[in-house]
Amino acid sequence: MPFDENARREIERVAKDRGWPAAALLAIAEVESSGRTHAIVSGRPEPLIRFEGHYFDRRLPPGKQSVARREGLASPSAGAVKNPPSQAARWRMLVRAAAIDKLAAYESVSWGLGQVMGAHWEWLGYNSVEDLVKDARNGVYGQVRLMANYIEKAGLADALKRQDWHAFARGYNGPGYARNGYHSKMAAAYERWSKARPLPSVPTPTPRPDPSPAPKPAPVAPQPGNAGILAAILAALAAAGAWIVNLPCNLIGIFCGG
Structure with a gap:
């Protein structure tokens, strides 16, 4: 042909x-x-x-x-x-x-x-x-x-x-x-x-499989914000204040070997 x-x-x-x-x-x-x-x-x-x-x-x-x-x-x-x-x-x-x-x-x-x-x-x-x-x-x-x-x-x-x-x-x-x-x-x-033979069909491209999804990153522990930091400071100060109020007993307990 x-x-x-x-x-x-x-x-x-x-x-x-x-x-x-x-x-x-x-x-x-x-x-x-x-x-x-x-x-x-x-x-x-x-x-x-x-x-x-x-x-x-x-x-x-x-x-x-x-x-x-x-x-x-x-x-x-x-x-x-x-x-x-x-x-x-x-x-x-x-x-x-x-x-x-x-x-x-x-x-x-x-x-x-x-x-x-x-x-x-x-x-x-x-x-x-x-x-x-x-x-x-x-x-x-x-x-x-x-x-x-x-x-x-x-x-x-x-x-x-x-x-x-x-x-x-x-x-x-x-x-x-x-x-x-x-x-x-x-x-x-x-x-x-x-009488000619039909042309071969054009091959359809094989679709590529979707790539596997990327693994999700491990959850990150939440970091305290400004309000959390302030609350921690206040809690620490409250604990220190309570210790100072009870200082005599604490001292006695120390000297008594308690």
């Missing part, structure tokens, strides 16, 4: 959130991404992108448009601006385009394993194209959530649930879907995923 366990778990998580068959969403994700979820760019995992120069061209005002055309980043003709083969080079192309017009550049990119165009940000309910990009850059879960948002908004969720791959591919990949065999690829991928 093309996805590792973590990626598969995230795709299945989105499917569960939407009430969709996990195997169906896995099949679509596999066909759209060829099983790749990210590329390492400047030491960071980034979503796969494709820059569309004709989108960029029509989103630029004349002054910026002439600059972008001169730098080979924009053209009125689809396909005239070629994407480099490596993702790192595509991200560098995006950085150059963003230096001319950041928002137009982000709108001119297909983002993540679902290849959703940034230009759809408002239609998909995002507050800005930058919010859409944040979702795409938020790991596999963010990419699949973006793709799922597109599937729902385009009215393709029912076709996905029925595994009507002709209807789904027509809506997702356009009228030329059959020429590229998208419906056949999705059907084959679905058959594989529907």
